[in-house]
Amino acid sequence: MTQHDTTFPEHFLWGTATSAYQIEGSPLADGAGPSIWERFVHTPGLTIGGDTGDVACDHYRRWREDVRMMADLGLRAYRFSVAWARVLPEGRGTVNTKGLDFYSRLVDELLAHGITPLTTLFHWDLPAALDDRGGWLNPDIAHWFADYADVMFKALDGRVRHWATLNEPWVVTDGGYLHGALAPGHRSLYEAPIATHHLLRAHGAAVQRYRSVGKHQIGLVVNLEPKYAASDSAADQAATRRAHAYMNGQYLDPVFLGRYPEEMREIFGAAWPEWPAADHELIKQKLDFIGLNYYTRSVTRDAPEAWPVRAGRVIQPQATYTETSWEVFPQGLTDTLAWIRERYANPPVYITENGAAFYDPPVAENGRVADALRVDYLRKHIGAMHAAIAAGSDVRGYMAWSLLDNFEWSLGFAKRFGLVHINYATQQRTPKDSARYYSRVVASNGAAL
Numbered sequence: 001m002t003q004h005d006t007t008f009p010e011h012f013l014w015g016t017a018t019s020a021y022q023i024e025g026s027p028l029a030d031g032a033g034p035s036i037w038e039r040f041v042h043t044p045g046l047t048i049g050g051d052t053g054d055v056a057c058d059h060y061r062r063w064r065e066d067v068r069m070m071a072d073l074g075l076r077a078y079r080f081s082v083a084w085a086r087v088l089p090e091g092r093g094t095v096n097t098k099g100l101d102f103y104s105r106l107v108d109e110l111l112a113h114g115i116t117p118l119t120t121l122f123h124w125d126l127p128a129a130l131d132d133r134g135g136w137l138n139p140d141i142a143h144w145f146a147d148y149a150d151v152m153f154k155a156l157d158g159r160v161r162h163w164a165t166l167n168e169p170w171v172v173t174d175g176g177y178l179h180g181a182l183a184p185g186h187r188s189l190y191e192a193p194i195a196t197h198h199l200l201r202a203h204g205a206a207v208q209r210y211r212s213v214g215k216h217q218i219g220l221v222v223n224l225e226p227k228y229a230a231s232d233s234a235a236d237q238a239a240t241r242r243a244h245a246y247m248n249g250q251y252l253d254p255v256f257l258g259r260y261p262e263e264m265r266e267i268f269g270a271a272w273p274e275w276p277a278a279d280h281e282l283i284k285q286k287l288d289f290i291g292l293n294y295y296t297r298s299v300t301r302d303a304p305e306a307w308p309v310r311a312g313r314v315i316q317p318q319a320t321y322t323e324t325s326w327e328v329f330p331q332g333l334t335d336t337l338a339w340i341r342e343r344y345a346n347p348p349v350y351i352t353e354n355g356a357a358f359y360d361p362p363v364a365e366n367g368r369v370a371d372a373l374r375v376d377y378l379r380k381h382i383g384a385m386h387a388a389i390a391a392g393s394d395v396r397g398y399m400a401w402s403l404l405d406n407f408e409w410s411l412g413f414a415k416r417f418g419l420v421h422i423n424y425a426t427q428q429r430t431p432k433d434s435a436r437y438y439s440r441v442v443a444s445n446g447a448a449l
């Protein structure tokens with residue numbers, strides 16, 4: 001790979017990503033059980049504008065149209081998640097065959113169009129029936145999750161050859177159990193470490209199960225955000241170490257190194273439990289890849305008021321920011337891939353999410369959506385990924401977030417991340433300029449960057 005060559009390795013997997021609750025709609029159709037997000041969004045005041053995933057992008061009914069659109073765009077891969085409660089309405093026990101059939105048909109349609117499926121087993125929509133039994137706070141969830149994973153492995157493995165256990169366990173814990181902004185909306189210093197640990201035990205149990213029934217690849221999807229100290233002061237340096245441990249090392253160190261970062265006890269104090277060695281053995285299952293979701297970085301300062309990590313983000317006046325107030329910082333992707341390469345012995349990585357919400361212009365009369373900021377974001381981040389590959393990172397694919405504008409959790413439909421515009425009143429899909437640009441990048445395997 002020469003210095004100015006921007007083509008990517010042969011068979012590099014170019015695609016897009018979505019998640020079940022954010023695009024499917026029909027959350028209770030065909031025998032599906034409710035998830036914690038079904039409950040959360042129907043609790044007044046918890047999502048902007050009272051938005052819900054009741055309809056979302058209506059993908060549960062328009063999935064054939066959406067697969068055809070992916071094929072028309074020349075996409076080669078598609079990362080989607082399975083709604084656990086569609087397949088197991090009670091989270092465990094009796095399988096809902098209609099729910100399982102939806103995903104089986106989706107995979108067959110993808111394969112028929114030459115699109116490789118990458119399947120995430122848990123993307124935040126925990127079955128409500130399991131939350132009623134403690135959810136991620138109940139240690140039994142490790143085998144509940146492994147049993148659910150077993151159902152999916154036996155049904156789809158072979159057609160699906162890239163599995164991910166969890167999506168962004170940090171967000172599940174930080175949003176759902178510490179700060180409460182996401183389902184199930186808890187606010188507890190004591191619950192957060194327990195949820196983290198049980199998420200990782202469940203991940204390990206599912207990977208262990210896969211090794212006995214599966215024949216292909218399985219990994220974990222994490223959101224990593226590089227932390228850069230705002231100054232050389234001891235206080236800012238210490239805050240940056242805490243923030244890095246809390247958001248980045250807290251999930252990958254247990255999986256690859258068999259231990260949590262030492263900063264965790266400093267952050268949580270007496271709320272940080274000691275876990276048995278057997279748990280660490282369960283968590284530390286060998287993975288086939290890391291799924292990396294990269295969005296932004298944080299320039300970090302000491303912030304005693306920012307409980308419990310005591311680290312704050314310093315706004316960069318000259319930078320571009322997205323609609324979710326994230327700094328556009330492509331170099332952070334290169335740096336994060338280098339950190340993975342060096343700390344965890346260069347494991348295979350798929351970029352499982354990368355993208356941005358910008359204020360998009362409306363669909364013009366000629367059918368265009370001129371989302372120039374998103375085109376620029378993609379170009380710079382794909383270039384940053386290429387720089388990491390040139391430096392030796394084993395990156396094997398890139399999934400742009402997201403295929404469609406979709407339900408952005410507690411932010412509702414206010415933030416648009418899609419390469420394809422959704423008119424929520426009519427469900428009309430309109431590929432944006434960024435979709436056309438990405439098509440050219442995919443067709444040229446990166447040469448048209």
Ligand SMILES: N#[N+]C[C@@H]1[C@@H](O)[C@H](O)[C@@H](O)[C@@H]2O[C@H]12
Pocket residue numbers: 019022167168223293324353401408417
């Ligand atoms: N916010 N934001 C966009 C995107 C979210 O929509 C995904 O569901 C998550 O996996 C990850 O947080 C990233």
